[in-house]
Amino acid sequence: MRILLVGAGGVGSAVVPIAARRDFFEHIVVADSKQSRAADVVAKIQDPRFSAIALDASDQAAVEAALTEHRCDVLFNAVDPRFNMSLFQAALNAGAHYLDMAMSLSRPHSSKPYELTGVKLGDEQFALADAWRAKDRLALVGMGVEPGLADVFARYAADHLFESIEEIGIRDGSNLVVDGYDFAPTFSIWTTIEECLNPPVVWENGAWHTTEPFSEPEVFDFPEGIGPVECVNVEHEEVLLVPRWIDVKRVTFKYGLGEEFIGVLKTLQKLGLDNAGKISVGGVEASPRDVVAASLPDPATLGDRMRGKTCAGTWVKGIGKDGEPREVYLYHVVDNEWSMREYGCQAVVWQTAVHPVVALELLATGAWSGAGVLGPEAFDPVSFLELLNAYGSPWGMRDQTRKALVTA
Numbered sequence: 001m002r003i004l005l006v007g008a009g010g011v012g013s014a015v016v017p018i019a020a021r022r023d024f025f026e027h028i029v030v031a032d033s034k035q036s037r038a039a040d041v042v043a044k045i046q047d048p049r050f051s052a053i054a055l056d057a058s059d060q061a062a063v064e065a066a067l068t069e070h071r072c073d074v075l076f077n078a079v080d081p082r083f084n085m086s087l088f089q090a091a092l093n094a095g096a097h098y099l100d101m102a103m104s105l106s107r108p109h110s111s112k113p114y115e116l117t118g119v120k121l122g123d124e125q126f127a128l129a130d131a132w133r134a135k136d137r138l139a140l141v142g143m144g145v146e147p148g149l150a151d152v153f154a155r156y157a158a159d160h161l162f163e164s165i166e167e168i169g170i171r172d173g174s175n176l177v178v179d180g181y182d183f184a185p186t187f188s189i190w191t192t193i194e195e196c197l198n199p200p201v202v203w204e205n206g207a208w209h210t211t212e213p214f215s216e217p218e219v220f221d222f223p224e225g226i227g228p229v230e231c232v233n234v235e236h237e238e239v240l241l242v243p244r245w246i247d248v249k250r251v252t253f254k255y256g257l258g259e260e261f262i263g264v265l266k267t268l269q270k271l272g273l274d275n276a277g278k279i280s281v282g283g284v285e286a287s288p289r290d291v292v293a294a295s296l297p298d299p300a301t302l303g304d305r306m307r308g309k310t311c312a313g314t315w316v317k318g319i320g321k322d323g324e325p326r327e328v329y330l331y332h333v334v335d336n337e338w339s340m341r342e343y344g345c346q347a348v349v350w351q352t353a354v355h356p357v358v359a360l361e362l363l364a365t366g367a368w369s370g371a372g373v374l375g376p377e378a379f380d381p382v383s384f385l386e387l388l389n390a391y392g393s394p395w396g397m398r399d400q401t402r403k404a405l406v407t408a
Contacts, residue, residue: 007078101144173229173256303346
């Protein structure tokens with residue numbers, strides 16, 4: 001397997017040291033708009049299976065040329081989802097397989113944004129499913145941690161733990177602290193603004209609908225010492241993916257943001273600084289959202305200042321295989337101290353990066369295979385979870401049948 005990894009930012013830079021410990025691939029070309037950034041990532045590894053090039057993710061023709069020149073049979077998209085469709089189309093045109101960690105962007109309903117869906121996450125990609133099948137190529141979408149591992153957990157629960165499922169809720173929380181900063185997001189602020197300020201989508205009784213941002217607050221008790229964290233509805237791919245493959249009455253995604261973080265996001269929105277379109281400032285055109293991102297520290301550089309753990313997981317409620325009511329939380333926790341010591345990567349980006357690498361290894365060995373546009377739910381979850389353990393990053397399950405959520 002020869003891979004074109006597009007993006008050497010936080011997650012892309014974490015992919016390289018993770019993949020370097022494995023032998024399932026022949027070569028990985030690390031591509032970034034800044035060739036020096038890609039080169040720095042490769043230089044730290046000192047492994048001849050990696051090389052670095054400069055590449056503009058928005059230049060579809062250049063991406064197609066890079067796939068051809070470097071004989072890559074997989075395009076691994078590790079950049080902001082605003083570039084998804086140019087990379088997605090480039091891989092299709094070049095006859096390469098494709099993997100991303102966040103799907104094509106949504107557009108709210110024009111008149112009822114907090115009731116009805118407009119263009120949903122992934123709609124543009126799923127619209128081209130027939131073209132991918134016709135070329136016998138796979139586009140594996142939403143294969144990070146959330147979405148990604150969370151969807152694998154949902155598939156595992158449906159196959160092995162439950163006879164029928166009433167509700168699946170993705171719940172993400174942490175007790176991470178970044179010393180020295182009043183406000184320092186641990187993940188791309190561009191992506192965070194996009195998913196947190198868009199109308200959250202909920203799957204309920206066979207249909208998708210939207211709600212207000214930060215709605216339905218609840219306190220969820222996270223494992224391994226993280227403890228209770230207030231979580232709120234956020235737009236996320238799992239809600240759009242899970243019901244395509246799993247029979248379930250309700251699906252939600254709730255994120256533990258915290259009151260201060262939500263306040264900052266609301267202020268950015270009030271000031272128009274969440275705008276992704278370009279405006280003219282003193283004769284220079286710039287996106288307000290890009291200006292915000294440029295003003296904040298690079299999440300990849302925060303590891304030395306971070307303390308604590310991050311948890312991604314899938315809460316499932318329904319009727320178990322024994323015919324009795326059951327409620328479980330399947331989860332994956334990463335301690336920042338461990339990820340920094342083992343890989344030199346902060347916990348959030350490392351947790352996002354490890355799962356697509358596991359998926360690529362399964363595709364390389366043939367344990368996973370398929371054609372068209374597919375989510376993680378379309379594949380065998382057991383082989384994934386077993387290999388994740390082999391990567392030294394175990395997952396857990398908490399049976400909380402008698403433990404109720406506390407409503408805020």
